[in-house]
Amino acid sequence: xxxxxxxxxxxxxxxxxxxxxxxxxxxxxxxxxxxxxxxxxxxxxxxxxxxxxx
Amino acid sequence: xxxxxxxxxxxxxxxxxxxxxxxxxxxxxxxxxxxxxxxxxxxxxxxxxxxxxxxxxxxxxxxxxxxxxxxxxxxxxxxxxxxxxxxxxxxxxxxxxxxxxxxxxxxxxxxxxxxxxxxxxxxxxxxxxxxxxxxxxxxxxxxxxxxxxxxxxxxxxxxxxxxxxxxxxxxxxxxxxxxxxxxxxxxxxxxxxxxxxxxxxxxxxxxxxxxxxxxxxxxxxxxxxxxxxxxxxxxxxxxxxxxxxxxxxxxxxxxxxxxxxxxxxxxxxxxxxxxxxxxxxxxxxxxxxxxxxxxxxxxxxxxxxxxxxxxxxxxxxxxxxxxxxxxxxxxxxxxxxxxxxxxxxxxxxxxxxxxxxxxxxxxxxxxxxxxxxx
Numbered sequence: 429x430x431x432x433x434x435x436x437x438x439x440x441x442x443x444x445x446x447x448x449x450x451x452x453x454x455x456x457x458x459x460x461x462x463x464x465x466x467x468x469x470x471x472x473x474x475x476x477x478x479x480x481x482x
Numbered sequence: 483x484x485x486x487x488x489x490x491x492x493x494x495x496x497x498x499x500x501x502x503x504x505x506x507x508x509x510x511x512x513x514x515x516x517x518x519x520x521x522x523x524x525x526x527x528x529x530x531x532x533x534x535x536x537x538x539x540x541x542x543x544x545x546x547x548x549x550x551x552x553x554x555x556x557x558x559x560x561x562x563x564x565x566x567x568x569x570x571x572x573x574x575x576x577x578x579x580x581x582x583x584x585x586x587x588x589x590x591x592x593x594x595x596x597x598x599x600x601x602x603x604x605x606x607x608x609x610x611x612x613x614x615x616x617x618x619x620x621x622x623x624x625x626x627x628x629x630x631x632x633x634x635x636x637x638x639x640x641x642x643x644x645x646x647x648x649x650x651x652x653x654x655x656x657x658x659x660x661x662x663x664x665x666x667x668x669x670x671x672x673x674x675x676x677x678x679x680x681x682x683x684x685x686x687x688x689x690x691x692x693x694x695x696x697x698x699x700x701x702x703x704x705x706x707x708x709x710x711x712x713x714x715x716x717x718x719x720x721x722x723x724x725x726x727x728x729x730x731x732x733x734x735x736x737x738x739x740x741x742x743x744x745x746x747x748x749x750x751x752x753x754x755x756x757x758x759x760x761x762x763x764x765x766x767x768x769x770x771x772x773x774x775x776x777x778x779x780x781x782x783x784x785x786x787x788x789x790x791x792x793x794x795x796x797x798x799x800x801x802x803x804x805x806x807x808x809x810x811x812x813x814x815x816x817x818x819x820x821x822x823x824x825x826x827x828x829x830x831x832x833x834x835x836x837x838x839x840x841x842x843x844x845x846x847x848x849x850x851x852x853x854x855x856x
Binding site: 432442446447448449452454455456457458459460465 | 798799827829831833834845848854
């Protein structure tokens with residue numbers, strides 16, 4: 429059985445190459461999933477676009 | 483007629499023996515005449531006086547005798563006015579001077595004094611009538627055949643009221659009830675309401691009951707209930723709403739329960755959608771979601787302990803900004819996930835704080851169904 433838990437580098441999070449979902453810095457892979465489906469991105473991507481109410 | 487003499491000086495100033503010009507008392511008519519003595523070096527034969535007040539501005543032409551009776555329109559608004567004398571070689575239209583010469587004096591302070599002419603003591607009967615007319619503590623029923631509630635319909639209405647909407651209504655306009663004292667709203671079941679526009683119920687803080695949104699609605703405005711104290715919002719299912727925009731549910735600080743309807747595909751914006759609802763405890767999401775929920779969509783809801791995913795949930799979601807989820811809530815989420823064995827994996831992100839509340843065997847409920855937990 430292949431490794432199922434992964435941790436991203438400092439300041440990085442995982443991002444799904446499949447659907448663009450931004451994840452955290454730890455992965456518990458699904459039973460048929462592969463780490464190749466994920467890339468590491470800066471955690472700043474977790475922030476959305478902000479605006480102000482009027 | 484009382485006469486005020488005003489010198490129009492070549493240096494651009496006006497001068498009079500009075501300090502502040504007393505133009506009259508509220509509601510007076512034709513009591514005061516301004517007479518202008520114009521310095522001989524000032525050119526132009528066409529003269530005007532501009533009156534400026536925070537509620538109105540007027541431009542009046544001065545007669546050939548260089549005088550002007552203070553117009554009733556000016557005396558309609560008590561308080562501070564500024565007047566300016568204008569001399570030109572052509573007529574003036576609006577704020578446009580088309581000629582080759584214009585003298586415009588510096589503004590001079592004037593005042594219309596508050597009057598008591600319009601004040602009358604009300605009888606009890608008049609007070610009751612006034613309550614009826616001004617609709618204090620009333621039930622407002624929007625009649626049949628009314629299709630639109632326009633912008634600012636009850637904006638800042640000071641009276642407390644409840645409203646009943648009939649099935650013909652199609653839209654509720656922008657800011658229709660903003661800052662009003664609406665206490666409850668009843669939508670028609672099986673009606674035609676399709677849109678609630680931006681800010682429609684923003685800053686409404688007298689809600690006595692929650693709101694049930696009819697299934698006919700297809701468009702939900704941004705900030706619809708922003709900064710209101712509505713205790714709950716439930717959408718009838720199935721709904722025609724496809725997506726909720728950014729700031730759909732922001733700063734609803736007494737909202738404790740939010741249920742989104744079956745049929746919704748997700749959140750359309752790239753910013754906060756359910757946020758700063760500081761009392762929100764339970765959020766229920768339908769399994770029709772197909773757009774990825776990112777961390778920024780649901781954030782800063784400090785009391786949110788339970789996110790209920792409908793059975794068969796099949797959409798990647800990130801709830802890592804909901805750090806107070808209980809372990810039982812998360813296990814219930816895992817149990818609700820669709821089994822993706824033999825299909826492409828999806829992700830459920832809970833964040834390290836939430837993950838620390840779970841055991842390996844609990845996480846395995848999700849991973850064994852081919853969901854990646856993060």
